[in-house]
Amino acid sequence: MVLVLALLVGAGAFVGGLLAAPASFDLPPAPKPALLYAADGTTQIGVIRPPNRREPVEAAAIPQVVREAFISAEDERFLEHSGVDVKATVRAAYNDLTGGRLQGGSTITQQYVKNVTALDDDTLTRKLREASLAVRLEREMDKDQILTDYLNVLYLGNGSFGVQAASKYYFGVPVSDLALDEATGTRSRLLEVARASMLAGLVPAPSVWNPVADPETAKARQRYALNRMVVGGYVSPQEASDAYEVPIEPVRETEGEPPSSAPEFADVLKETLREDYGSTEAEAATQVDGELTEDRLFRTGLRVTSTLDPQLQAAMQAALQQVLPDADDPQAASVAIDWTTGDVKAMATLRRVPERVDATGAVVVEASQGYQRGGTNLATDAYRSTGSTIKPFTLATALANGRSVDDRVSYAGCDGIPNADSPGGVYRYCNAAGESSGSGRTTLAGALARSLNTVYVPLAIQVGREKVRDLMLAAGVQVRPPSEANPTPFSPAPLSFGLGTTAEVTPLSLANAYATLMNGGVRLEPRFYTEVREGGSGTDPGVVRPGAGAQAPGTQAMPKEVADQVVEAMSKVATAGGTAPRAAQDFVVYGKTGTTNDSTDAWFVGCSKAPQTLCIATWMGYEYTGGCSLVNGPCGGMLDVNGVPQVFGGTLPAEVYARTLALLREAQAPPAPPAPPAPAEEPAPRATATPRPRTTTAPPTRAPAATTPPPTTAPPATTAPPAPTAPPATTSAPAVPGG
Secondary structure, three states: OHHHHHHHHHHHHHHHHHHOOOOOOOOOOOOOOEEEEOOOOOOEEEEEOOOOEEOOOOHHHOOHHHHHHHHHHHOOOOOOOOOOOHHHHHHHHHHHHHOOOOOOOOOHHHHHHHHHHOOOOOOHHHHHHHHHHHHHHHHHOOHHHHHHHHHHHOEOOOOEEOHHHHHHHHHOOOHHHOOEEOOOOEEOHHHHHHHHHHHHHOOOOHHHHOOOOOHHHHHHHHHHHHHHHHHOOOOOHHHHHHHHOOOOOOOOOOOOOOOOOOHHHHHHHHHHHHHHHOOOHHHHOOEEOOEEOOOHHHOOOEEEEEOOOHHHHHHHHHHHHHHOOOOOOOEEEEEEEEOOOOEEEEEEEEOEEOOEEOOOOOEEEOOEEOOOOOOOOOOOOOOEEOHHHHHHHHHHHHHHOOOOOOOEEEEOOEEEEEOOOOHHHEEEEEOOOOOOOOOEEEEHHHHHHHOOHHHHHHHHHHHOHHHHHHHHHHHOOOEOOOOOOOOOOOOOOOHHHHHOOOOEEOHHHHHHHHHHHHOOOEEOOOEOEEEEEEOOEOOEOOEEOOOOOOOOOOEEOOOHHHHHHHHHHHOOOOOOOOOOHHHOOOOOOEEEEEEOHHHOEEEEEEEEOOOOOEEEEEEEEOOEOOOOOOOOOOEOOOEEEOOEEEOOOOOHHHHHHHHHHHHHHHHHOOOOOOOOOOOOOOOOOOOOOOOOOOHHHOOOOOOOOOOOOOOOOOOOHHHOOOOOOOOOOOOOOOOOOOO
16 A cells, blocks of 8 residues: 555656646756955955866867766666666666665666755655656757756866866866877877766766775776666777776866965955845755855855955055064964944955974974964964053943043052962052153053053052943954863953953954944944945946845944043053054044063054044964963064064064054055156256155164163154154153053
8 A cells, every 4th residue: 555655646746747837957057256456345355165066068179988988887878768778767766665775776867856956855756756857857858958057057076066166176187078188188089988987877876986085996986887888889998997097186176266366355355245145044955966056156256345445455454564574583464444334444464384393393383474364363263461551441441430541540660469379368460661660640541541450450450340341242342262181261260360360362353443443333244345235247237136235233342432432542552651652643642552471462453533443453472372481483472573673462462553544645645646747948957866765665764772671751753754744752661561
């Protein structure tokens, strides 16, 4: 009865398939790359290539031996049947009904139907439905076209769909040139047979049987395909044997990421788009040997308008290179966010990884210079201690709890807090060099400008370190995720929490948290694109995808009056009395410095309301935070870097900020008007090259090398950024641990 019922259901599905409205048997369109543009909508900054390669080719481009190889290996009666091989189908159906091993009974026509109609479940009903559609397809298309379309759509491993993409990936040549030996420039029939038979052998399990994943099995499958070609009369036994002996080394030809003027930004944008417009859950469940058959990101050819400012991006990249020009200089990352919109306007990094060896001399870390596409992005992946950049949030927490920026407090050069776990029962901490021997009274705002640790460590304890942490998270900082080794990475327990201890954040998220302060306490999520168009080509921009790139409503992380008061207090940091006079401009800079113990990390965050509404966060440090006693190496503090005795947030990081803006002004400056012509009655003087002064692109001026901390008196004016009306570049002692 079960067998009869199953046959009736199957027959019904078969007849229903034949009588149903015509299904679409069109070849799936090849995936199209997504084009990335800067905020101006015209400057292309990158391309996102589809992970799967599909390059349909005409029938004339597919050699006859390729057709013969696939017919022999997959469907030896392809030229004779009408879409269904009855004997093979009955055998497969019997095994399905009896619970036996699933066997391939599908013809080439049925396999093509499965690929283009997403009939993916291994059931009897599906097989019968597939068979009915195959019969109908054979009535609508000739054998040659069916075979051509099949060879253009079948999956052959390593993200390659179709024989053209597979031939390029495995052999480095188009399918029309399978006979070409690139090393000698000659063409060989045996080489063509060898390559064609290897491709044909991959079909049953392309993800694991290909010559890259499993060379031995690939050769065994090649032998099977060659034997079937002999049975079919397409090659002689001797030719098959000779072809099997032809050595084949897969070349794994892949297209790397195309060049980009902002590679770090392009990679983040790529991941953001994948999250927003990648495959749906239903599509993700539809796979061919582990590869997604659909990806919405590449269906129609997207044209994405990003938030990137190309001039600011170029200025930021140049500033990092000019301030840290040497291969053994510290690493760095800089990010700019428009605090009114959340738009990420620029992102640049300097990643310099020295070679590391273990005790046996074996290399455990390969040396590398520069950002590697798809690799570690210091702007988004590097979690480093904030140092004193935590202090504005401590002040905001205090203000929210009834304190005032004008509250006067006493401070000492060093102070202590009773603590049984500290040496001598006291946790001792000091202010930065130059402030560590002073004492007196100041306001909370003044203590922020001078980054006085002996004010802000006890203040964090008084207002509640947990509240400071929670406010930072609400403002947008992204902290190191929990791990088995560190289950509470952002713990407020340490007494030194007010100096940034355990607050390990990324440059992008710190810039975003400061943007929240500037935006009246309203947190916006970092945004990387503002518009997505689809279906465009050439000069056609395509159709706007509704809602794409819209900024989500902001959240009020803190009261507006609190944020505004903190911002006003930050306006003194980049002045003569603050810790970062090197960052001074001809407009107000709202900033904060941060430096950790031994200058392992140094930060400067500078924000502005005009001429642009920007927050720029810059971090510097070496690759590793501990594990060795080196200085100016893979780990350790930053001492004597390009003439700066010790790197603090107010030195080189602040200089990166100033130089970025100087280079941006230079790029935005209108070209000089042409010189007026000489009087007609006098001969025109011969032109001579008189270069215009370019103070903004000159090598950075740094403090002279010394063995003592930077002076508290004003350095030469040449250390200030080149701004027409910038305040005098005076330097107070930069902050030390936490300063």
